[in-house]
Amino acid sequence: xxxxxxxxxxxxxxxxxxxxxxxxxxxxxxxxxxxxxxxxxxxxxxxxxxxxxxxxxxxxxxxxxxxxxxxxxxxxxxxxxxxxxxxxxxxxxxxxxxxxxxxxxxxxxxxxxxxxxxxxxxxxxxxxxxxxxxxxxxxxxxxxxxxxxxxxxxxxxxxxxxxxxxxxxxxxxxxxxxxxxxxxxxxxxxxxxxxxxxxxxxxxxxxxxxxxxxxxxxxxxxxxxxxxxxxxxxxxxxxxxxxxxxxxxxxxxxxxxxxxxxxxxxxxxxxxxxxxxxxxxxxxxxxxxxxxxxxxxxxxxxxxxxxxxxxxxxxxxxxxxxxxxxxxxxxxxxxxxxxxxxxxxxxxxxxxxxxxxxxxxxxxxxxxxxxxxxxxxxxxxxxxxxxxxxxxxxxxx
Amino acid sequence: xxxxxxxxxxxxxxxxxxxxxxxxxxxxxxxxxxxxxxxxxxxxxxxxxxxxxxxxxxxxxxxxxxxxxxxxxxxxxxxxxxxxxxxxxxxxxxxxxxxxxxxxxxxxxxxxxxxxxxxxxxxxxxxxxxxxxxxxxxxxxxxxxxxxxxxxxxxxxxxxxxxxxxxxxxxxxxxxxxxxxxxxxxxxxxxxxxxxxxxxxxxxxxxxxxxxxxxxxxxxxxxxxxxxxxxxxxxxxxxxxxxxxxxxxxxxxxxxxxxxxxxxxxxxxxxxxxxxxxxxxxxxxxxxxxxxxxxxxxxxxxxxxxxxxxxxxxxxxxxxxxxxxxxxxxxxxxxxxxxxxxxxxxxxxxxxxxxxxxxxxxxxxxxxxxxxxxxxxxxxxxxxxxxxxxxxxxxxxxxxxxxxxxxxxxxxxxxxxxxxxxxxxxxxxxxxxxxxxxxxxxxxxxxxxxxxxxxxxxxxxxxxxxxxxxxxxxxxxxxxxxxxxxxxxxxxxxxxxxxxxxxxxxx
Numbered sequence: 001x002x003x004x005x006x007x008x009x010x011x012x013x014x015x016x017x018x019x020x021x022x023x024x025x026x027x028x029x030x031x032x033x034x035x036x037x038x039x040x041x042x043x044x045x046x047x048x049x050x051x052x053x054x055x056x057x058x059x060x061x062x063x064x065x066x067x068x069x070x071x072x073x074x075x076x077x078x079x080x081x082x083x084x085x086x087x088x089x090x091x092x093x094x095x096x097x098x099x100x101x102x103x104x105x106x107x108x109x110x111x112x113x114x115x116x117x118x119x120x121x122x123x124x125x126x127x128x129x130x131x132x133x134x135x136x137x138x139x140x141x142x143x144x145x146x147x148x149x150x151x152x153x154x155x156x157x158x159x160x161x162x163x164x165x166x167x168x169x170x171x172x173x174x175x176x177x178x179x180x181x182x183x184x185x186x187x188x189x190x191x192x193x194x195x196x197x198x199x200x201x202x203x204x205x206x207x208x209x210x211x212x213x214x215x216x217x218x219x220x221x222x223x224x225x226x227x228x229x230x231x232x233x234x235x236x237x238x239x240x241x242x243x244x245x246x247x248x249x250x251x252x253x254x255x256x257x258x259x260x261x262x263x264x265x266x267x268x269x270x271x272x273x274x275x276x277x278x279x280x281x282x283x284x285x286x287x288x289x290x291x292x293x294x295x296x297x298x299x300x301x302x303x304x305x306x307x308x309x310x311x312x313x314x315x316x317x318x319x320x321x322x323x324x325x326x327x328x329x330x331x332x333x334x335x336x337x338x339x340x341x342x343x344x345x346x347x348x349x350x351x352x353x354x355x356x357x358x359x360x361x362x363x364x365x366x367x368x369x370x371x372x373x374x375x376x377x378x379x380x381x382x383x384x385x386x387x388x389x390x391x392x393x394x395x396x397x
Numbered sequence: 398x399x400x401x402x403x404x405x406x407x408x409x410x411x412x413x414x415x416x417x418x419x420x421x422x423x424x425x426x427x428x429x430x431x432x433x434x435x436x437x438x439x440x441x442x443x444x445x446x447x448x449x450x451x452x453x454x455x456x457x458x459x460x461x462x463x464x465x466x467x468x469x470x471x472x473x474x475x476x477x478x479x480x481x482x483x484x485x486x487x488x489x490x491x492x493x494x495x496x497x498x499x500x501x502x503x504x505x506x507x508x509x510x511x512x513x514x515x516x517x518x519x520x521x522x523x524x525x526x527x528x529x530x531x532x533x534x535x536x537x538x539x540x541x542x543x544x545x546x547x548x549x550x551x552x553x554x555x556x557x558x559x560x561x562x563x564x565x566x567x568x569x570x571x572x573x574x575x576x577x578x579x580x581x582x583x584x585x586x587x588x589x590x591x592x593x594x595x596x597x598x599x600x601x602x603x604x605x606x607x608x609x610x611x612x613x614x615x616x617x618x619x620x621x622x623x624x625x626x627x628x629x630x631x632x633x634x635x636x637x638x639x640x641x642x643x644x645x646x647x648x649x650x651x652x653x654x655x656x657x658x659x660x661x662x663x664x665x666x667x668x669x670x671x672x673x674x675x676x677x678x679x680x681x682x683x684x685x686x687x688x689x690x691x692x693x694x695x696x697x698x699x700x701x702x703x704x705x706x707x708x709x710x711x712x713x714x715x716x717x718x719x720x721x722x723x724x725x726x727x728x729x730x731x732x733x734x735x736x737x738x739x740x741x742x743x744x745x746x747x748x749x750x751x752x753x754x755x756x757x758x759x760x761x762x763x764x765x766x767x768x769x770x771x772x773x774x775x776x777x778x779x780x781x782x783x784x785x786x787x788x789x790x791x792x793x794x795x796x797x798x799x800x801x802x803x804x805x806x807x808x809x810x811x812x813x814x815x816x817x818x819x820x821x822x823x824x825x826x827x828x829x830x831x832x833x834x835x836x837x838x839x840x841x842x843x844x845x846x847x848x849x850x851x852x853x854x855x856x857x858x859x860x861x862x863x864x865x866x867x868x869x870x871x872x873x874x875x876x877x878x879x880x881x882x883x884x885x886x887x888x889x890x891x892x893x894x895x896x897x898x899x900x901x902x903x904x
Contacts, residue, residue: 054559054567058575058593059507060491060514061557063523063566080513086593093567102596115589117580119542132465132541136578136590142506144578144590170537170547171578171590174465 023047024092024099032104035085035141039077052093058086085143107143111195122203123179125242130178131202136171137192144171155188179204183242206245207238209296216301223305224330225281226337233290235271243271248292255287281340282387283307309386320395325383326364335363340385347380369397450664452485453709459535466539476546476579479586484529488702492526494519504580504589526701527557544581565743570599601754603781607762610726610784613813613853614900615651616644621860625869628673637677640859641684648900651725652681653689653815653855656714658696664706666713678723687725691768694731695868699740699748708755719760726763726784727756732770753781768815772799779807788816793842800852817843818857820882826875833893840898848901860884
């Protein structure tokens with residue numbers, strides 16, 4: 001039965017190739033060639049004409065001139081065409097009843113190169129993320145090997161080495177490589193018919209961080225507006241205990257006793273992110289929590305800051321037009337470092353007419369009341385600094 | 398003697414003076430009118446999109462069932478665009494034997510395969526004018542990193558004309574299946590491997606359509622005010638409706654109208670134009686008139702590389718009108734045989750044959766014809782068309798013979814005379830032209846011939862026109878005047894004597 005159908009098939013092939021043309025006859029019996037082998041299509045002819053042969057392969061078409069030997073016309077395909085895998089269809093350009101047919105060029109089953117495409121090049125640890133290795137073994141003429149050719153993919157992570165066999169389908173072979181639980185590098189390569197590819201690397205990066213702790217460090221607990229409190233995280237890790245990548249951005253949210261939010265931030269180095277914040281300049285309590293946005297958060301820590309200044313003097317001079325506030329003294333009685341903010345309000349008949357802000361210099365903040373701005377009259381002056389408010393009623397200018 | 402000479406000299410001087418002044422005035426006038434044509438203000442913002450369609454073969458994606466990563470629409474579109482561009486640059490490369498653009502769409506190793514064949518072709522003077530007309534693409538594989546895809550392009554319909562130096566040696570239509578491995582490089586989806594997996598010769602087969610036409614008595618129609626510009630700014634449905642009523646009342650049952658290719662937006666059909674065309678068909682329907690729609694009016698390029706644009710245009714129009722009750726038939730092109738000389742018969746014929754296939758593949762109901770300009774050409778492509786149609790402007794005494802010869806040669810086909818008429822062009826430019834009475838006699842005689850031989854016909858045309866675009870008959874005033882006087886109704890809206898013979902039934 002099989003034999004019979006084979007006969008039928010060849011009968012039809014013959015019909016197809018030998019359409020009715022009395023002058024020319026296609027005499028090449030071979031219809032499959034291996035890439036790179038010389039392909040010569042032959043026709044026997046009774047006439048003296050030597051028609052051109054039109055050939056068209058995967059990449060283009062051209063015409064071939066015959067080599068005539070007595071009654072046989074030989075058309076030799078140029079190597080550029082004979083070496084490309086795929087169908088070559090041809091037509092003999094006779095005046096009437098053009099013969100046409102097709103031959104098949106198969107890729108050479110030996111590997112000259114394995115084109116490897118590996119991506120994405122870095123994946124997250126944890127077994128859910130993956131990368132894909134696409135290997136296209138090609139022959140010496142750059143044709144992808146035939147489908148069903150076996151390709152071995154080898155990949156190694158730490159001490160473990162895995163070999164998988166995949167097959168070429170649609171000209172390519174591919175293998176999905178899932179990430180291990182630990183960070184590191186997966187080295188991979190492929191081999192086909194005794195040819196080995198180069199080494200390719202996948203970086204296994206830590207997965208998303210999980211919740212972490214924060215701690216703080218400060219020199220004293222006074223709200224001097226000068227010293228710095230340092231916040232730091234514990235080593236931030238993913239769910240499998242891999243330290244997160246350097247540069248992971250951690251944002252610290254500080255909520256003050258007045259429910260204002262102050263932010264500071266840092267990026268991790270070896271899993272630890274450090275961020276700094278200047279002490280407040282008046283008694284305050286901070287509640288701090290850190291976030292890695294969208295992924296993880298820390299515990300909440302509470303900090304108290306004590307006031308450094310319990311009292312200060314206001315001295316008026318020059319017809320009350322010069323006001324000196326100070327000396328501003330810190331917790332040990334020392335002059336407070338420069339830069340403490342002092343705010344100065346001037347009221348006239350219960351109406352605020354001027355506000356000035358100055359930073360302390362050598363323990364003092366000095367204000368001047370200009371006669372152009374403040375004509376003679378009765379004023380109330382209020383001074384605020386370090387959370388303390390003092391007022392002077394009925395200041396006569 | 399001297400006096401005469403002096404007078405001649407004087408005359409020549411005066412005459413040349415007048416000519417110089419005329420030229421100067423004309424030149425200044427031209428410059429002045431040029432300076433008055435201002436730029437469109439919207440161009441100041443450079444907001445217009447520069448993309449032009451140059452290659453639009455029919456393309457279908459099979460439902461996505463690929464291996465690997467899930468495909469998204471944006472990537473699919475960009476693969477499609479680059480894949481088609483790759484075909485386009487390849488066609489251009491093989492036509493011109495240059496490599497421009499090839500490196501953008503083929504990787505370094507793949508382009509070598511093209512360059513090798515190009516070098517051979519260039520050396521031997523071989524060049525190939527080709528295009529692909531249909532693609533049916535399946536996405537087989539898309540890599541996880543989104544940078545490699547395998548597509549299989551089934552039943553690619555390719556058309557090629559192979560030339561050696563100036564001689565066309567071979568024309569072929571092939572159906573091939575290709576597999577392409579494409580890589581995303583520098584923002585381009587480049588072809589890395591291309592493998593022809595199958596190939597069969599294409600055999601044009603034109604199946605006949607379900608509708609037939611009979612008893613056509615009609616007229617070619619353009620509105621009086623806007624001939625050859627029917628769908629422009631002055632489109633007036635009421636005027637058209639009124640005209641259709643005149644045609645209906647004159648005892649006719651069909652009209653033939655024209656769809657200008659460029660005016661309708663070439664490949665990107667302008668919706669408003671298409672709506673106007675539909676309105677025309679609606680009006681015809683209201684007046685119980687059937688419509689022969691003539692495509693590709695004012696198109697004369699036929700370049701193989703533009704076929705995809707042409708077919709895109711045709712498919713859009715055909716699919717949007719094919720279910721309209723007023724539609725009678727498709728006329729692929731008006732008088733294409735007049736382009737044989739300037740464009741080459743092979744080019745025009747191949748184009749026509751393909752466009753017939755395109756229209757038929759979109760509409761299997763309505764007959765297709767080509768409005769040949771004379772009876773001699775009407776036998777061309779008679780296997781492909783459903784209705785053989787021709788135009789006849791010669792002396793009526795030859796009509797009977799021409800018709801019967803056609804009938805004899807095309808026994809299975811309906812034959813329709815889609816244009817005939819006589820211009821009552823007697824006037825300043827045509828002193829020896831025909832008078833309105835001559836025209837009336839012509840139509841009377843024609844109607845008698847039609848009745849005798851049972852000829853289906855559409856006359857040219859309802860109105861006399863005053864504005865004839867130069868694309869129709871050129872710039873010469875006597876030609877324009879002739880073209881303007883074919884109507885049954887003159888420029889003042891009065892019926893001419895021939896009006897009585899618009900159809901047999903009018904009396």
